[in-house]
Each structure stands twice: as structure tokens, then as C-alpha cells.
Amino acid sequence: MNYDTFFDTPIILEDALVRLEPLEEKHYDLLLPVAMHKMLWEFTGAKVNSEADYKRYFDTALLEKKNKKAYPFAYFNKQTGQYVGCTRYGNIDFPNKRIEIGWTWLDPSLHGKGFNKHCKFLLLSYGFEQLQLNRIELKTSHLNLRSQKAMRKIGAVQEGTLRRHSINEDGLVRDTMYFSFIAEEWPEIKETIFKDLG
Numbered sequence: 001m002n003y004d005t006f007f008d009t010p011i012i013l014e015d016a017l018v019r020l021e022p023l024e025e026k027h028y029d030l031l032l033p034v035a036m037h038k039m040l041w042e043f044t045g046a047k048v049n050s051e052a053d054y055k056r057y058f059d060t061a062l063l064e065k066k067n068k069k070a071y072p073f074a075y076f077n078k079q080t081g082q083y084v085g086c087t088r089y090g091n092i093d094f095p096n097k098r099i100e101i102g103w104t105w106l107d108p109s110l111h112g113k114g115f116n117k118h119c120k121f122l123l124l125s126y127g128f129e130q131l132q133l134n135r136i137e138l139k140t141s142h143l144n145l146r147s148q149k150a151m152r153k154i155g156a157v158q159e160g161t162l163r164r165h166s167i168n169e170d171g172l173v174r175d176t177m178y179f180s181f182i183a184e185e186w187p188e189i190k191e192t193i194f195k196d197l198g
Contacts, residue, residue, distance in 0.1 A: 001132045003094040007068045013122035015197065017079060018115060020122055023065070023072035023086065028058055030083040031074060040105040043144035047169040061088065061103070068092075075106060075119060084110060087119060089127075097134040099127055111146075120154055121190075121197045128186045135182050142175040151179045155189040 013020040034040075035054045041047050048054045064070035070092065075085040085106035089099050101123050106116055127133045138156055140147040152158065156179035165176035181189065 001130070003131075006092075006094070006131075007065060007071065011071065011073075011126070013073075013126055014078075015118055015122065017077070018118045018122070019076040019078060020073040020087070020119060021076060023058075023061055023074050025062070027074040027083060027086075028055075031058075031086060034083070034085055034107045035105070037108050039108060043141040043147065044105075045166060045168045045174070061086070064088075064090070070103075072103070075115075077110070077115070084115070087123070089123070091137070097132065098137065099131070099133055099135075100137040100139070101127075102138060116150065117154060117194075118197060121194045124181060124186065124194075125190070128181075128183055133183065135180055138179045139176050140179075142177050148177060148179075153193075155185070155193045156181055157185075 010022050011020075012022075032051065032054060035048055035057075036051075038049065041049075046053075046057050048057055061070065061072040065072055070088050070090040072086060072088045074083055075087065076082070077084045086104070087101065088103040090102055091098075091100040093099070101120065104116070104119075106119075110116070124136060127136045138151050140151065142161060148158075159178045159180055162176045162178065164173050166174050168174055
């Protein structure tokens with residue numbers, strides 16, 4: 001795998017339900033209504049309470065891609081023809097063949113409906129099968145029980161909690177729970193947990 005061209009490659013991941021496409025300026029207005037759901041930001045480090053907050057968050061995502069720190073995606077729901085959320089490959093460490101999936105937010109109407117499972121499958125498949133990674137990480141607040149449950153449900157292994165790990169934009173000190181997938185486990189997870197998608 002030639003990682004040198006990763007950030008310059010338009011990565012589009014899709015199946016019958018969802019398309020993940022590189023986040024661009026054109027997505028700003030399309031995703032704004034989704035981003036204004038305050039419940040999406042309850043447990044996140046970034047807090048979006050206004051369009052100004054959202055613009056800062058959106059611009060940061062694009063800047064991180066420009067600076068080769070992250071690769072953000074927009075979620076497109078093929079069934080409704082609407083953009084419904086966002087996610088990122090972040091904390092990218094190609095020398096150690098490691099990446100994180102995170103900064104994910106999705107229209108609340110799709111929570112618990114399996115949409116995010118499709119997205120995670122596409123991101124994990126690309127990470128392990130195309131990028132040839134050794135490890136894919138996920139993390140969440142110790143308070144975000146829904147996120148923790150979702151991570152376990154798709155086969156992520158809980159590794160531990162980093163206590164007083166970070167400070168959210170609202171000043172709350174957060175303990176961060178780490179989960180991961182590793183390459184050796186991926187074939188079995190793909191054939192069991194994601195068997196209906198592959």
C-alpha cells in the first residue's frame with residue numbers, strides 16, 4: 001500500500017444503503033440541519049450549539065485533511081437521497097499501520113436502525129483490506145453508554161479507560177474508553193458480526 005497518496009485520493013465507500021464520500025465545502029449546508037441536533041454533541045469533546053460552532057467544527061475537519069492529520073467523510077443515505085452525518089479516519093499513524101475511526105455523528109432518526117453498522121463495515125473493510133492496517137481504534141466518553149454498547153455490538157474489544165484523559169470544550173474533564181479491532185481478528189468478525197453486509 002502506498003500511503004503517500006492517501007490524502008490526495010478521493011475515497012468513496014458504498015453499499016446498497018450508504019455512501020461515504022470525502023467531506024468537501026459543498027457538504028456544509030447539506031449537513032447543517034443534522035448538526036443542529038444538540039443531542040449529538042452531548043458526550044463529544046467538541047460542542048456544537050450554534051451555526052458558528054458548526055462552522056468551526058466543519059472547517060477544522062477540512063483543515064485536518066489538508067494538513068494530513070485526518071480524512072473526514074460525509075454520510076449519504078441512498079434510500080432517502082439525503083446527507084445524514086459525518087465521520088473521520090483520524091489519529092492516522094501509517095508508520096505503525098494504525099488509524100482511528102471517530103468524530104462520528106448521525107441523524108438521530110437513524111440511531112439504532114443499523115445505518116451506522118453499514119458505515120463501520122465499509123470503514124473497517126477498507127482499513128484492513130485496502131490500507132493493510134494492523135489496528136483500528138475507536139474511543140468514547142465513559143459517560144456515553146450508547147456508544148460503548150454500539151462498539152461492543154460490532155465486535156470491538158474494550159481495552160481500558162484513560163482517566164482524566166481530556167477536557168471537553170464545555171470544561172468537563174473526560175475519562176476516555178478505548179476500543180479496537182486488530183487485523184488478526186477481522187476475518188472472523190467480518191464473517192460473523194457483519195455476515196449480512198459482506
